[in-house]
Amino acid sequence: MEREMESLIDNKTWELIEPPTDQTLIDSKWVYKLKDNPAGDEAKIFKARLVVNDETFNLIILVLCVDDMFIWAKNQSDVDECKSKLKSAFKMNELRESKRILGMEINRDHEQKRLWLSQGKPDIAFAMGKVSRYMSNPWKVHWEAVKWIMKHLKSILDYGLLFDGLLDNAKSLFGYVDVDCGQDLDKRRSTTGYVFTLGGGSISWRSTLQKCVAQSITEAEYVAVAEASKEAIWLDRLIIEMGLKQGVVNLHWDSQSVLHLAANQVVDSRVKHIDIKYHFIKQAVYDKTIELVKINGKLNPADALTKVIPLESFRRHCATMQVVHGEHM
Template sequence: MLNCKPVSTPMAAHFRLSSQQCPSTESKQTEMLKTPYASSVGCLMYAMVLTRLDLSDAVSMVSRFMSNPEKEHWRAVKWILRYLRGTTSYGLLYGGERANYNLVEGSVDSDYTGDLDNRRSLTCFLFTLNSCTISWKASLQSVVALSTTEAEYTAAAEAFKEAIWLRGMINELGYEQSSITILCDNQSAISLSKNQVHHEKTKHIDIKLHFIRLEVSKGTVKLVKVYTSNNVADMLTKPVPMAKFEHCLNLAGICRI
Protein backbone atom coordinates (compact mmCIF):
# COMPACT_ATOMS: atom_id res chain seq x y z
CA MET A 1 0.00 0.00 0.00
CA LEU A 2 3.04 2.32 -0.06
CA ASN A 3 2.21 3.49 -3.58
CA CYS A 4 -1.58 3.59 -3.15
CA LYS A 5 -3.71 6.63 -3.91
CA PRO A 6 -4.60 8.45 -0.65
CA VAL A 7 -8.21 9.24 0.29
CA SER A 8 -9.52 12.07 2.45
CA THR A 9 -11.61 10.15 5.02
CA PRO A 10 -11.03 6.87 6.91
CA MET A 11 -14.33 5.36 5.77
CA ALA A 12 -16.64 6.06 2.86
CA ALA A 13 -20.44 6.05 2.99
CA HIS A 14 -20.71 3.33 0.33
CA PHE A 15 -19.26 0.71 2.69
CA ARG A 16 -22.26 -1.04 4.26
CA LEU A 17 -20.59 -3.93 6.03
CA SER A 18 -22.53 -6.81 7.57
CA SER A 19 -22.09 -10.47 8.46
CA GLN A 20 -24.33 -11.42 5.54
CA GLN A 21 -21.42 -10.58 3.26
CA CYS A 22 -19.15 -13.12 4.97
CA PRO A 23 -18.11 -16.12 2.82
CA SER A 24 -20.42 -19.10 3.28
CA THR A 25 -18.37 -21.75 1.44
CA GLU A 26 -15.10 -23.36 2.48
CA SER A 27 -13.40 -22.41 -0.79
CA LYS A 28 -14.15 -18.71 -0.30
CA GLN A 29 -13.01 -18.86 3.31
CA THR A 30 -9.75 -20.50 2.22
CA GLU A 31 -9.24 -17.79 -0.37
CA MET A 32 -9.66 -15.06 2.26
CA LEU A 33 -7.04 -16.73 4.48
CA LYS A 34 -4.44 -15.46 2.01
CA THR A 35 -5.21 -11.86 2.97
CA PRO A 36 -3.60 -10.38 6.12
CA TYR A 37 -6.95 -9.15 7.41
CA ALA A 38 -6.51 -9.86 11.12
CA SER A 39 -2.96 -8.52 11.31
CA SER A 40 -3.91 -5.38 9.38
CA VAL A 41 -6.87 -4.66 11.67
CA GLY A 42 -4.64 -5.30 14.68
CA CYS A 43 -2.15 -2.70 13.45
CA LEU A 44 -4.96 -0.22 12.86
CA MET A 45 -6.22 -0.84 16.40
CA TYR A 46 -2.75 -0.08 17.75
CA ALA A 47 -2.67 3.27 15.96
CA MET A 48 -6.26 4.09 16.93
CA VAL A 49 -5.78 3.37 20.64
CA LEU A 50 -2.58 5.44 20.92
CA THR A 51 -3.09 8.63 18.88
CA ARG A 52 -5.35 8.24 15.84
CA LEU A 53 -8.83 8.67 17.27
CA ASP A 54 -10.01 9.64 13.77
CA LEU A 55 -9.87 5.91 12.93
CA SER A 56 -12.26 4.92 15.73
CA ASP A 57 -15.44 4.46 13.68
CA ALA A 58 -13.70 2.73 10.79
CA VAL A 59 -11.71 0.35 12.99
CA SER A 60 -14.79 -0.42 15.08
CA MET A 61 -16.59 -1.41 11.89
CA VAL A 62 -13.96 -3.66 10.30
CA SER A 63 -13.01 -5.35 13.58
CA ARG A 64 -16.46 -6.98 13.82
CA PHE A 65 -15.57 -9.41 11.02
CA MET A 66 -12.17 -10.65 12.18
CA SER A 67 -13.25 -14.29 12.32
CA ASN A 68 -14.70 -14.54 8.82
CA PRO A 69 -13.98 -11.54 6.56
CA GLU A 70 -15.07 -11.16 2.95
CA LYS A 71 -13.59 -9.23 0.05
CA GLU A 72 -15.78 -6.20 0.74
CA HIS A 73 -14.49 -6.12 4.33
CA TRP A 74 -10.92 -6.33 3.02
CA ARG A 75 -11.60 -3.45 0.63
CA ALA A 76 -12.74 -1.37 3.61
CA VAL A 77 -9.49 -2.15 5.44
CA LYS A 78 -7.47 -1.09 2.41
CA TRP A 79 -9.50 2.14 2.26
CA ILE A 80 -8.39 2.90 5.84
CA LEU A 81 -4.78 2.19 4.86
CA ARG A 82 -5.16 4.58 1.92
CA TYR A 83 -6.35 7.25 4.36
CA LEU A 84 -3.36 6.60 6.62
CA ARG A 85 -1.02 6.80 3.63
CA GLY A 86 -2.07 10.41 3.08
CA THR A 87 -2.06 11.37 6.77
CA THR A 88 1.14 9.80 8.09
CA SER A 89 2.20 13.12 9.59
CA TYR A 90 -1.05 13.61 11.55
CA GLY A 91 -1.09 13.43 15.33
CA LEU A 92 -2.34 14.98 18.54
CA LEU A 93 -0.68 18.33 19.22
CA TYR A 94 -0.62 19.39 22.87
CA GLY A 95 0.09 22.97 23.88
CA GLY A 96 0.04 24.42 20.38
CA GLU A 97 -1.46 27.70 19.21
CA ARG A 98 -4.99 26.33 19.71
CA ALA A 99 -4.48 25.69 23.43
CA ASN A 100 -6.76 27.93 25.46
CA TYR A 101 -5.90 26.27 28.77
CA ASN A 102 -9.38 25.13 29.60
CA LEU A 103 -9.72 22.05 31.73
CA VAL A 104 -11.54 18.87 30.73
CA GLU A 105 -14.51 19.13 28.35
CA GLY A 106 -16.37 16.33 26.58
CA SER A 107 -18.54 15.59 23.55
CA VAL A 108 -20.90 12.65 23.14
CA ASP A 109 -22.89 11.21 20.24
CA SER A 110 -24.42 7.94 19.07
CA ASP A 111 -25.31 6.27 15.80
CA TYR A 112 -28.82 4.85 16.23
CA THR A 113 -29.03 1.16 15.12
CA GLY A 114 -25.76 1.57 13.22
CA ASP A 115 -24.99 -2.16 13.44
CA LEU A 116 -26.68 -3.77 10.45
CA ASP A 117 -26.59 -7.27 11.98
CA ASN A 118 -27.96 -6.79 15.50
CA ARG A 119 -29.34 -3.25 15.13
CA ARG A 120 -27.35 -2.07 18.13
CA SER A 121 -26.36 1.57 18.37
CA LEU A 122 -22.87 2.99 18.62
CA THR A 123 -21.64 4.90 21.67
CA CYS A 124 -19.04 7.58 20.94
CA PHE A 125 -17.45 10.18 23.14
CA LEU A 126 -14.21 12.10 23.49
CA PHE A 127 -12.74 14.40 26.10
CA THR A 128 -10.27 17.22 25.59
CA LEU A 129 -7.81 18.92 27.91
CA ASN A 130 -6.55 22.35 26.84
CA SER A 131 -8.27 21.84 23.45
CA CYS A 132 -6.57 18.53 22.65
CA THR A 133 -8.10 15.07 22.99
CA ILE A 134 -7.02 12.88 25.91
CA SER A 135 -9.72 10.19 25.98
CA TRP A 136 -12.06 8.69 23.39
CA LYS A 137 -14.29 5.69 22.76
CA ALA A 138 -16.35 4.21 19.93
CA SER A 139 -18.07 0.90 20.68
CA LEU A 140 -21.40 -0.86 20.22
CA GLN A 141 -23.94 -0.63 23.02
CA SER A 142 -24.72 -3.83 24.91
CA VAL A 143 -28.50 -3.53 24.37
CA VAL A 144 -30.71 -2.58 21.44
CA ALA A 145 -32.04 0.96 21.89
CA LEU A 146 -35.70 1.47 21.02
CA SER A 147 -35.33 5.15 20.13
CA THR A 148 -32.73 7.75 19.31
CA THR A 149 -33.32 9.28 22.74
CA GLU A 150 -32.47 6.00 24.46
CA ALA A 151 -29.38 5.54 22.29
CA GLU A 152 -28.16 9.06 23.07
CA TYR A 153 -28.98 8.69 26.77
CA THR A 154 -27.08 5.40 26.96
CA ALA A 155 -24.08 7.01 25.27
CA ALA A 156 -24.31 9.92 27.72
CA ALA A 157 -24.22 7.49 30.65
CA GLU A 158 -20.91 6.06 29.39
CA ALA A 159 -19.54 9.57 28.89
CA PHE A 160 -20.61 10.55 32.42
CA LYS A 161 -18.67 7.65 33.93
CA GLU A 162 -15.56 8.69 32.03
CA ALA A 163 -16.07 12.33 33.03
CA ILE A 164 -16.28 11.46 36.71
CA TRP A 165 -13.06 9.44 36.48
CA LEU A 166 -11.24 12.24 34.62
CA ARG A 167 -12.47 14.82 37.11
CA GLY A 168 -11.01 12.79 39.96
CA MET A 169 -7.69 12.39 38.14
CA ILE A 170 -7.44 16.12 37.38
CA ASN A 171 -8.20 17.02 40.99
CA GLU A 172 -5.55 14.57 42.23
CA LEU A 173 -3.03 16.34 40.01
CA GLY A 174 -3.82 19.59 41.80
CA TYR A 175 -6.09 21.24 39.20
CA GLU A 176 -9.46 21.93 40.77
CA GLN A 177 -12.40 21.38 38.44
CA SER A 178 -15.77 21.43 40.14
CA SER A 179 -17.74 20.22 37.11
CA ILE A 180 -17.15 18.88 33.61
CA THR A 181 -19.22 20.03 30.63
CA ILE A 182 -20.30 17.42 28.08
CA LEU A 183 -21.66 18.64 24.74
CA CYS A 184 -24.61 16.71 23.29
CA ASP A 185 -26.63 17.39 20.14
CA ASN A 186 -29.78 15.56 21.29
CA GLN A 187 -32.20 17.82 23.18
CA SER A 188 -34.38 14.90 24.32
CA ALA A 189 -31.46 13.22 26.10
CA ILE A 190 -30.55 16.52 27.76
CA SER A 191 -34.14 17.03 28.94
CA LEU A 192 -34.32 13.45 30.24
CA SER A 193 -31.18 14.04 32.30
CA LYS A 194 -32.93 16.90 34.13
CA ASN A 195 -36.58 15.79 34.19
CA GLN A 196 -37.69 13.16 36.72
CA VAL A 197 -41.04 12.55 35.00
CA HIS A 198 -41.42 9.25 33.12
CA HIS A 199 -43.45 8.84 29.99
CA GLU A 200 -44.21 5.93 27.67
CA LYS A 201 -41.12 6.40 25.50
CA THR A 202 -38.65 6.35 28.39
CA LYS A 203 -40.24 4.29 31.20
CA HIS A 204 -38.44 1.12 30.00
CA ILE A 205 -34.95 2.68 30.24
CA ASP A 206 -32.74 0.83 32.71
CA ILE A 207 -32.65 2.51 36.10
CA LYS A 208 -28.84 2.31 36.19
CA LEU A 209 -28.68 4.93 33.42
CA HIS A 210 -30.51 7.46 35.57
CA PHE A 211 -27.43 8.06 37.69
CA ILE A 212 -26.98 10.84 35.10
CA ARG A 213 -29.74 12.78 36.86
CA LEU A 214 -27.95 12.44 40.20
CA GLU A 215 -24.68 13.78 38.81
CA VAL A 216 -26.47 16.64 37.02
CA SER A 217 -28.29 17.61 40.21
CA LYS A 218 -25.00 17.53 42.14
CA GLY A 219 -23.34 19.69 39.49
CA THR A 220 -20.53 17.17 38.93
CA VAL A 221 -21.23 16.98 35.18
CA LYS A 222 -23.21 19.32 32.94
CA LEU A 223 -24.93 18.08 29.80
CA VAL A 224 -25.09 21.02 27.37
CA LYS A 225 -26.69 21.39 23.95
CA VAL A 226 -24.41 21.76 20.93
CA TYR A 227 -25.32 21.88 17.25
CA THR A 228 -24.52 18.72 15.33
CA SER A 229 -22.23 20.70 13.01
CA ASN A 230 -20.00 21.51 15.99
CA ASN A 231 -20.19 18.15 17.74
CA VAL A 232 -16.68 16.71 17.38
CA ALA A 233 -17.88 13.24 18.44
CA ASP A 234 -19.97 13.03 15.26
CA MET A 235 -16.94 11.88 13.27
CA LEU A 236 -16.66 8.81 15.53
CA THR A 237 -20.20 7.59 14.77
CA LYS A 238 -20.28 7.32 10.99
CA PRO A 239 -18.58 8.46 7.76
CA VAL A 240 -19.00 12.23 7.39
CA PRO A 241 -18.30 14.59 4.45
CA MET A 242 -14.71 15.73 4.03
CA ALA A 243 -15.40 19.34 5.13
CA LYS A 244 -17.14 18.17 8.33
CA PHE A 245 -14.40 15.61 8.96
CA GLU A 246 -11.64 18.22 8.70
CA HIS A 247 -13.60 20.51 11.04
CA CYS A 248 -13.87 17.69 13.60
CA LEU A 249 -10.15 16.95 13.31
CA ASN A 250 -9.42 20.57 14.13
CA LEU A 251 -11.76 20.49 17.15
CA ALA A 252 -10.11 17.32 18.40
CA GLY A 253 -6.61 18.79 18.15
CA ILE A 254 -5.41 16.52 15.35
CA CYS A 255 -3.11 18.21 12.84
CA ARG A 256 0.09 17.77 10.85
CA ILE A 257 3.08 17.60 13.17
Protein backbone atom coordinates (compact mmCIF):
# COMPACT_ATOMS: atom_id res chain seq x y z
CA MET A 1 0.00 0.00 0.00
CA GLU A 2 2.86 2.34 0.81
CA ARG A 3 4.51 1.59 -2.54
CA GLU A 4 1.29 2.41 -4.37
CA MET A 5 0.97 5.68 -2.48
CA GLU A 6 4.58 6.62 -3.25
CA SER A 7 3.98 5.94 -6.94
CA LEU A 8 0.85 8.11 -7.01
CA ILE A 9 2.64 10.95 -5.22
CA ASP A 10 5.79 10.73 -7.37
CA ASN A 11 3.70 10.94 -10.55
CA LYS A 12 1.72 13.91 -9.21
CA THR A 13 -1.58 12.12 -9.68
CA TRP A 14 -3.54 14.76 -7.77
CA GLU A 15 -3.32 18.27 -6.36
CA LEU A 16 -4.43 18.98 -2.80
CA ILE A 17 -6.82 21.89 -2.31
CA GLU A 18 -8.96 23.22 0.53
CA PRO A 19 -12.40 21.52 0.57
CA PRO A 20 -15.42 23.69 -0.26
CA THR A 21 -17.30 24.74 2.88
CA ASP A 22 -20.73 24.21 1.31
CA GLN A 23 -20.10 20.66 0.04
CA THR A 24 -20.20 17.25 1.73
CA LEU A 25 -17.07 15.18 1.20
CA ILE A 26 -17.38 11.55 0.11
CA ASP A 27 -15.21 9.12 2.02
CA SER A 28 -12.99 6.57 0.28
CA LYS A 29 -11.32 3.27 1.16
CA TRP A 30 -8.73 0.84 -0.14
CA VAL A 31 -9.93 -2.09 -2.25
CA TYR A 32 -7.56 -5.06 -2.39
CA LYS A 33 -7.52 -7.50 -5.29
CA LEU A 34 -5.18 -10.30 -6.34
CA LYS A 35 -3.08 -9.02 -9.20
CA ASP A 36 -1.69 -12.37 -10.46
CA ASN A 37 -4.88 -13.24 -12.35
CA PRO A 38 -5.02 -11.04 -15.46
CA ALA A 39 -7.97 -12.89 -17.02
CA GLY A 40 -10.39 -10.12 -16.09
CA ASP A 41 -8.05 -7.27 -17.00
CA GLU A 42 -8.10 -5.76 -20.44
CA ALA A 43 -4.79 -4.73 -21.96
CA LYS A 44 -4.84 -1.42 -23.82
CA ILE A 45 -2.85 -1.01 -27.03
CA PHE A 46 -1.55 2.42 -27.90
CA LYS A 47 0.07 3.30 -31.22
CA ALA A 48 2.36 6.27 -31.70
CA ARG A 49 4.47 7.69 -34.50
CA LEU A 50 8.02 8.65 -33.62
CA VAL A 51 9.39 11.52 -35.71
CA VAL A 52 13.04 11.14 -36.73
CA ASN A 53 14.77 13.99 -38.61
CA ASP A 54 11.34 15.56 -39.22
CA GLU A 55 10.75 13.14 -42.10
CA THR A 56 10.83 9.47 -41.11
CA PHE A 57 7.87 8.05 -39.19
CA ASN A 58 8.49 4.87 -37.20
CA LEU A 59 5.66 2.97 -35.55
CA ILE A 60 5.86 2.22 -31.83
CA ILE A 61 3.23 0.12 -30.09
CA LEU A 62 2.69 0.29 -26.33
CA VAL A 63 0.72 -2.52 -24.71
CA LEU A 64 -0.41 -1.25 -21.32
CA CYS A 65 -2.33 -3.06 -18.58
CA VAL A 66 -2.54 -1.20 -15.26
CA ASP A 67 1.16 -0.56 -14.52
CA ASP A 68 2.67 -3.21 -16.82
CA MET A 69 3.96 -1.99 -20.16
CA PHE A 70 5.34 -3.70 -23.23
CA ILE A 71 7.05 -1.62 -25.94
CA TRP A 72 7.30 -2.88 -29.52
CA ALA A 73 9.20 -1.31 -32.42
CA LYS A 74 11.30 -2.51 -35.33
CA ASN A 75 14.48 -0.84 -34.13
CA GLN A 76 15.99 -0.94 -30.63
CA SER A 77 16.93 2.73 -30.98
CA ASP A 78 13.22 3.61 -31.30
CA VAL A 79 12.44 1.61 -28.17
CA ASP A 80 15.23 3.37 -26.25
CA GLU A 81 14.07 6.82 -27.35
CA CYS A 82 10.47 6.01 -26.39
CA LYS A 83 11.58 4.85 -22.94
CA SER A 84 13.65 7.97 -22.51
CA LYS A 85 10.66 10.21 -23.24
CA LEU A 86 8.44 8.20 -20.86
CA LYS A 87 11.04 8.35 -18.08
CA SER A 88 11.19 12.12 -18.38
CA ALA A 89 7.48 12.29 -17.51
CA PHE A 90 6.95 9.26 -15.26
CA LYS A 91 8.84 7.26 -12.68
CA MET A 92 9.48 3.88 -14.28
CA ASN A 93 11.35 0.64 -13.61
CA GLU A 94 13.12 -0.84 -16.63
CA LEU A 95 13.32 -4.63 -16.84
CA ARG A 96 15.08 -4.83 -20.22
CA GLU A 97 14.06 -7.92 -22.22
CA SER A 98 10.72 -9.08 -20.88
CA LYS A 99 10.61 -12.38 -19.03
CA ARG A 100 7.08 -12.08 -17.72
CA ILE A 101 4.04 -9.91 -18.45
CA LEU A 102 0.37 -10.15 -17.45
CA GLY A 103 1.00 -13.45 -15.68
CA MET A 104 2.61 -15.00 -18.76
CA GLU A 105 6.17 -16.29 -18.83
CA ILE A 106 8.11 -15.45 -21.99
CA ASN A 107 10.76 -17.86 -23.26
CA ARG A 108 12.79 -17.07 -26.38
CA ASP A 109 15.07 -18.99 -28.69
CA HIS A 110 16.60 -16.27 -30.86
CA GLU A 111 18.56 -18.67 -33.06
CA GLN A 112 15.50 -20.74 -33.95
CA LYS A 113 13.25 -17.65 -33.98
CA ARG A 114 10.86 -19.26 -31.52
CA LEU A 115 8.76 -17.77 -28.75
CA TRP A 116 6.94 -19.79 -26.09
CA LEU A 117 4.31 -18.24 -23.81
CA SER A 118 3.27 -20.20 -20.74
CA GLN A 119 0.85 -19.40 -17.96
CA GLY A 120 0.18 -21.29 -14.75
CA LYS A 121 -3.49 -20.23 -15.04
CA PRO A 122 -4.26 -21.05 -18.74
CA ASP A 123 -7.26 -19.78 -20.64
CA ILE A 124 -10.39 -21.95 -20.35
CA ALA A 125 -12.75 -19.73 -22.32
CA PHE A 126 -15.37 -22.30 -23.24
CA ALA A 127 -15.51 -24.14 -19.92
CA MET A 128 -15.65 -20.99 -17.78
CA GLY A 129 -18.16 -19.38 -20.11
CA LYS A 130 -20.37 -22.42 -19.66
CA VAL A 131 -20.32 -22.73 -15.86
CA SER A 132 -20.39 -18.98 -15.15
CA ARG A 133 -23.93 -18.82 -16.54
CA TYR A 134 -25.12 -20.55 -13.38
CA MET A 135 -23.20 -18.59 -10.74
CA SER A 136 -26.35 -17.05 -9.27
CA ASN A 137 -28.01 -20.43 -8.68
CA PRO A 138 -25.52 -23.32 -9.02
CA TRP A 139 -26.54 -26.98 -8.72
CA LYS A 140 -24.45 -30.04 -7.90
CA VAL A 141 -23.86 -30.73 -11.60
CA HIS A 142 -22.25 -27.30 -11.95
CA TRP A 143 -19.94 -27.98 -8.99
CA GLU A 144 -18.93 -31.28 -10.63
CA ALA A 145 -18.11 -29.34 -13.80
CA VAL A 146 -15.88 -26.95 -11.84
CA LYS A 147 -14.00 -29.91 -10.34
CA TRP A 148 -13.40 -31.29 -13.84
CA ILE A 149 -12.00 -27.90 -14.85
CA MET A 150 -9.59 -27.97 -11.91
CA LYS A 151 -8.49 -31.49 -12.85
CA HIS A 152 -7.91 -30.31 -16.42
CA LEU A 153 -5.84 -27.32 -15.24
CA LYS A 154 -3.59 -29.54 -13.15
CA SER A 155 -2.77 -31.67 -16.20
CA ILE A 156 -1.78 -28.75 -18.48
CA LEU A 157 0.28 -26.49 -16.21
CA ASP A 158 3.42 -27.10 -18.29
CA TYR A 159 1.75 -26.29 -21.61
CA GLY A 160 1.97 -23.02 -23.51
CA LEU A 161 1.69 -21.30 -26.88
CA LEU A 162 4.52 -21.79 -29.37
CA PHE A 163 5.26 -19.24 -32.10
CA ASP A 164 7.68 -20.25 -34.86
CA GLY A 165 9.18 -17.50 -36.99
CA LEU A 166 10.73 -19.97 -39.44
CA LEU A 167 7.42 -21.37 -40.69
CA ASP A 168 6.71 -20.76 -44.38
CA ASN A 169 3.53 -18.87 -43.45
CA ALA A 170 4.84 -17.35 -40.19
CA LYS A 171 3.66 -13.86 -41.19
CA SER A 172 0.21 -14.99 -42.36
CA LEU A 173 -2.94 -14.63 -40.28
CA PHE A 174 -5.33 -17.58 -40.27
CA GLY A 175 -8.76 -17.74 -38.66
CA TYR A 176 -11.02 -20.62 -37.69
CA VAL A 177 -14.67 -20.29 -36.65
CA ASP A 178 -17.33 -22.73 -35.49
CA VAL A 179 -20.79 -22.66 -33.89
CA ASP A 180 -22.84 -24.89 -31.64
CA CYS A 181 -26.44 -24.21 -32.64
CA GLY A 182 -29.06 -23.67 -29.95
CA GLN A 183 -27.46 -25.83 -27.27
CA ASP A 184 -27.99 -23.29 -24.50
CA LEU A 185 -30.99 -24.95 -22.83
CA ASP A 186 -32.01 -21.84 -20.91
CA LYS A 187 -32.14 -19.20 -23.66
CA ARG A 188 -31.76 -21.36 -26.79
CA ARG A 189 -28.93 -19.20 -28.04
CA SER A 190 -25.99 -20.58 -30.00
CA THR A 191 -22.31 -20.52 -29.04
CA THR A 192 -19.77 -18.85 -31.33
CA GLY A 193 -16.15 -19.92 -31.14
CA TYR A 194 -13.21 -18.58 -33.12
CA VAL A 195 -9.42 -18.61 -32.96
CA PHE A 196 -6.75 -16.78 -34.99
CA THR A 197 -3.14 -17.89 -35.42
CA LEU A 198 0.05 -16.10 -36.44
CA GLY A 199 3.40 -17.84 -36.65
CA GLY A 200 1.47 -21.03 -36.00
CA GLY A 201 0.45 -19.94 -32.49
CA SER A 202 -2.90 -18.63 -31.28
CA ILE A 203 -3.09 -14.84 -30.82
CA SER A 204 -6.84 -14.30 -30.37
CA TRP A 205 -9.72 -16.58 -29.41
CA ARG A 206 -13.22 -16.36 -28.02
CA SER A 207 -16.11 -18.56 -26.94
CA THR A 208 -19.37 -16.70 -26.33
CA LEU A 209 -23.14 -16.92 -26.61
CA GLN A 210 -24.62 -15.13 -29.59
CA LYS A 211 -26.67 -12.03 -28.79
CA CYS A 212 -29.64 -13.19 -30.84
CA VAL A 213 -31.68 -16.39 -30.97
CA ALA A 214 -31.04 -17.99 -34.36
CA GLN A 215 -34.05 -19.47 -36.16
CA SER A 216 -31.96 -21.96 -38.11
CA ILE A 217 -28.53 -23.55 -38.24
CA THR A 218 -27.73 -21.40 -41.26
CA GLU A 219 -28.52 -18.21 -39.36
CA ALA A 220 -26.39 -19.25 -36.38
CA GLU A 221 -23.49 -20.06 -38.71
CA TYR A 222 -23.90 -16.79 -40.61
CA VAL A 223 -23.82 -14.74 -37.38
CA ALA A 224 -20.74 -16.63 -36.15
CA VAL A 225 -18.81 -15.92 -39.35
CA ALA A 226 -19.78 -12.22 -39.22
CA GLU A 227 -18.55 -11.89 -35.62
CA ALA A 228 -15.26 -13.64 -36.41
CA SER A 229 -14.79 -11.44 -39.48
CA LYS A 230 -14.79 -8.27 -37.36
CA GLU A 231 -11.93 -9.66 -35.28
CA ALA A 232 -10.11 -10.76 -38.46
CA ILE A 233 -10.26 -7.27 -39.98
CA TRP A 234 -9.00 -5.61 -36.79
CA LEU A 235 -6.11 -8.06 -36.44
CA ASP A 236 -5.23 -7.66 -40.12
CA ARG A 237 -4.97 -3.88 -39.79
CA LEU A 238 -2.79 -4.20 -36.68
CA ILE A 239 -0.47 -6.65 -38.45
CA ILE A 240 -0.14 -4.35 -41.46
CA GLU A 241 0.77 -1.42 -39.20
CA MET A 242 3.43 -3.61 -37.57
CA GLY A 243 5.06 -3.97 -40.98
CA LEU A 244 4.02 -7.57 -41.64
CA LYS A 245 2.59 -7.98 -45.12
CA GLN A 246 -0.88 -9.45 -45.00
CA GLY A 247 -3.29 -9.81 -47.87
CA VAL A 248 -6.63 -11.52 -47.64
CA VAL A 249 -7.36 -13.12 -44.26
CA ASN A 250 -8.24 -16.80 -44.67
CA LEU A 251 -11.21 -17.57 -42.41
CA HIS A 252 -11.78 -21.32 -42.24
CA TRP A 253 -15.30 -22.68 -41.88
CA ASP A 254 -16.87 -26.11 -42.29
CA SER A 255 -20.23 -25.09 -43.78
CA GLN A 256 -20.54 -24.83 -47.54
CA SER A 257 -23.93 -23.08 -47.36
CA VAL A 258 -22.52 -20.12 -45.44
CA LEU A 259 -19.69 -19.76 -47.94
CA HIS A 260 -22.24 -19.39 -50.74
CA LEU A 261 -24.41 -16.97 -48.76
CA ALA A 262 -21.48 -14.69 -47.92
CA ALA A 263 -20.23 -14.69 -51.52
CA ASN A 264 -23.69 -13.93 -52.95
CA GLN A 265 -24.43 -10.19 -52.95
CA VAL A 266 -28.17 -10.89 -53.25
CA VAL A 267 -29.83 -11.30 -49.84
CA ASP A 268 -31.09 -14.89 -49.67
CA SER A 269 -34.56 -15.57 -48.25
CA ARG A 270 -32.97 -17.68 -45.52
CA VAL A 271 -31.14 -14.69 -44.04
CA LYS A 272 -33.21 -11.65 -45.06
CA HIS A 273 -34.61 -11.32 -41.52
CA ILE A 274 -31.12 -11.22 -39.92
CA ASP A 275 -29.99 -7.92 -38.40
CA ILE A 276 -28.32 -5.83 -41.08
CA LYS A 277 -25.12 -5.45 -39.01
CA TYR A 278 -24.26 -9.09 -39.75
CA HIS A 279 -24.49 -8.62 -43.52
CA PHE A 280 -21.23 -6.68 -43.64
CA ILE A 281 -19.56 -10.07 -44.19
CA LYS A 282 -20.85 -9.94 -47.76
CA GLN A 283 -19.02 -6.66 -48.38
CA ALA A 284 -15.86 -7.98 -46.72
CA VAL A 285 -15.86 -11.01 -49.02
CA TYR A 286 -16.64 -8.84 -52.06
CA ASP A 287 -13.78 -6.46 -51.21
CA LYS A 288 -11.47 -9.47 -50.75
CA THR A 289 -10.69 -8.43 -47.19
CA ILE A 290 -11.92 -11.84 -46.03
CA GLU A 291 -11.72 -15.13 -47.90
CA LEU A 292 -13.89 -17.91 -46.51
CA VAL A 293 -12.17 -21.26 -46.88
CA LYS A 294 -13.90 -24.62 -46.50
CA ILE A 295 -12.31 -26.90 -43.92
CA ASN A 296 -13.09 -30.40 -42.72
CA GLY A 297 -15.05 -30.12 -39.48
CA LYS A 298 -12.75 -32.64 -37.79
CA LEU A 299 -9.77 -30.37 -38.50
CA ASN A 300 -11.36 -27.13 -37.32
CA PRO A 301 -9.71 -26.11 -33.99
CA ALA A 302 -12.55 -23.68 -33.19
CA ASP A 303 -14.65 -26.80 -32.56
CA ALA A 304 -12.96 -27.01 -29.15
CA LEU A 305 -14.41 -23.60 -28.22
CA THR A 306 -18.06 -24.47 -28.83
CA LYS A 307 -18.75 -27.94 -27.47
CA VAL A 308 -17.48 -30.92 -25.51
CA ILE A 309 -15.37 -33.10 -27.83
CA PRO A 310 -13.48 -36.42 -27.56
CA LEU A 311 -9.99 -36.28 -26.04
CA GLU A 312 -8.34 -37.31 -29.31
CA SER A 313 -10.00 -34.43 -31.17
CA PHE A 314 -9.09 -31.99 -28.39
CA ARG A 315 -5.42 -32.97 -28.61
CA ARG A 316 -5.48 -32.62 -32.39
CA HIS A 317 -6.93 -29.12 -32.16
CA CYS A 318 -4.37 -28.13 -29.51
CA ALA A 319 -1.61 -29.21 -31.89
CA THR A 320 -3.11 -27.06 -34.66
CA MET A 321 -3.09 -24.02 -32.36
CA GLN A 322 0.44 -24.99 -31.21
CA VAL A 323 -0.57 -25.42 -27.58
CA VAL A 324 2.40 -27.63 -26.70
CA HIS A 325 4.38 -28.89 -23.71
CA GLY A 326 7.41 -26.83 -22.66
CA GLU A 327 9.77 -29.62 -23.68
CA HIS A 328 9.02 -28.84 -27.35
CA MET A 329 10.38 -25.31 -27.05
